[in-house]
Amino acid sequence: MNQPSHTTAQRLRASFTLARASFQLDVDLDLPGHGVTALFGPSGCGKTSCLRAMAGLERAGGSMVVNDEVWQDDARRIWLPTHRRRLGYVFQEASLFPHLDVRRNIAYGMRRTPAAERRVALEQAVDLLGITGMMDRRPDTLSGGERQRVAIARALAASPHVLLMDEPLAALDAQRKLEVLPYLDRLHQSLDIPIIYVSHSPDEVARLASHMVLMESGRVLASGPTETLMSRLDLPLAHGDTASALVVATVAGYDRADQLLTLHSQAGPLHLPTAREHAVGDVLRVRIMAREVSLTRSPAKDSSVLNTLPARIASITDEGPGQMLVELDASGTTLLARITRRSCRQLGLAVGEAIHAQIKAVLLLD
Numbered sequence: 449m450n451q452p453s454h455t456t457a458q459r460l461r462a463s464f465t466l467a468r469a470s471f472q473l474d475v476d477l478d479l480p481g482h483g484v485t486a487l488f489g490p491s492g493c494g495k496t497s498c499l500r501a502m503a504g505l506e507r508a509g510g511s512m513v514v515n516d517e518v519w520q521d522d523a524r525r526i527w528l529p530t531h532r533r534r535l536g537y538v539f540q541e542a543s544l545f546p547h548l549d550v551r552r553n554i555a556y557g558m559r560r561t562p563a564a565e566r567r568v569a570l571e572q573a574v575d576l577l578g579i580t581g582m583m584d585r586r587p588d589t590l591s592g593g594e595r596q597r598v599a600i601a602r603a604l605a606a607s608p609h610v611l612l613m614d615e616p617l618a619a620l621d622a623q624r625k626l627e628v629l630p631y632l633d634r635l636h637q638s639l640d641i642p643i644i645y646v647s648h649s650p651d652e653v654a655r656l657a658s659h660m661v662l663m664e665s666g667r668v669l670a671s672g673p674t675e676t677l678m679s680r681l682d683l684p685l686a687h688g689d690t691a692s693a694l695v696v697a698t699v700a701g702y703d704r705a706d707q708l709l710t711l712h713s714q715a716g717p718l719h720l721p722t723a724r725e726h727a728v729g730d731v732l733r734v735r736i737m738a739r740e741v742s743l744t745r746s747p748a749k750d751s752s753v754l755n756t757l758p759a760r761i762a763s764i765t766d767e768g769p770g771q772m773l774v775e776l777d778a779s780g781t782t783l784l785a786r787i788t789r790r791s792c793r794q795l796g797l798a799v800g801e802a803i804h805a806q807i808k809a810v811l812l813l814d
């Protein structure tokens with residue numbers, strides 16, 4: 449599929465204040481007007497409130513500009529009601545019309561959009577979400593994952609200028625999540641519609657979002673490229689069991705006999721087993737969990753670990769019971785390694801030293 453081209457001018461700007469009895473939303477966002485941006489943070493930090501304010505479902509004070517369309521500007525007394533904002537909104541649970549079949553549910557999404565402004569054909573939405581074979585079925589005969597795919601297709605069929613998604617996978621079990629995720633991947637790869645995606649799952653964010661906004665208590669802690677924020681030690685994502693680094697890499701080759709993919713990254717070559725062949729030159733993102741990285745003074749020649757990268761120790765942090773988090777600079781790429789305090793002492797690790805990172809597992813995000 450072709451990647452859409454973008455101009456740097458495409459931005460999504462939102463500035464909101466909202467006071468509730470025991471909660472204050474105060475955010476100022478300047479986001480890319482393309483790709484997936486995740487709103488991430490703990491329960492109650494204000495992600496949904498922010499999304500609803502963007503949609504005009506919540507009357508927050510401030511402003512909202514999508515590319516060049518002004519949806520809200522209190523200073524100029526502009527406030528478009530939700531039905532005049534060209535947006536699609538996908539809730540945690542699909543809210544489909546139970547008496548209409550899938551075709552009519554999706555067609556309903558198109559009704560409000562004048563024919564001349566339809567950028568997404570019904571067939572395209574249906575195809576992207578893989579629901580061609582379900583068009584005559586009623587929602588109550590579909591699985592949760594299928595219903596959610598129909599809800600996304602319906603939102604897309606209105607040719608929105610922004611797609612707002614509020615934890616669209618939250619109501620699905622792990623298996624259904626895996627079923628829907630590839631469709632979400634395809635969406636932003638083939639449609640030039642910016643997606644704002646609320647989530648509190650680091651796995652989903654790592655997989656889908658190129659940009660992320662980290663929220664805490666109604667405020668923005670940080671906003672920037674996902675790979676930067678994921679491994680920044682002053683932010684919560686770099687800590688805990690899901691601590692990881694995201695690495696952008698290019699496919700260098702695939703060994704069919706061993707089903708092993710070789711990637712080139714700034715940090716060095718990476719090998720990972722996969723059944724799926726990729727074309728040489730394809731750009732992929734991989735995730736390296738801190739718990740899968742161990743450290744060695746000299747690269748072992750008789751180890752089963754395939755990936756060993758030279759790196760320099762950038763910092764060492766105490767990470768709770770008996771554990772240390774070692775931040776590594778691998779030729780400009782940040783990696784994180786979680787090791788025991790004892791190993792850290794026995795190896796005599798110190799900031800600035802050269803070391804080798806042994807990576808047991810590299811997760812392909814596609």
Ligand SMILES: Nc1ncnc2c1ncn2[C@@H]1O[C@H](COP(=O)(O)OP(=O)(O)OP(=O)(O)O)[C@@H](O)[C@H]1O
Pocket residue numbers: 468470471489490491492493494495496497498648
């Ligand atoms: N309609 C409402 N009236 C009063 N308070 C509300 C309302 N909706 C949300 N809140 C409060 O506003 C704060 C932010 O809620 P919000 O739903 O935006 O958080 P969130 O980050 O989306 O949480 P979650 O991940 O649990 O969905 C919370 O303290 C919540 O209790």
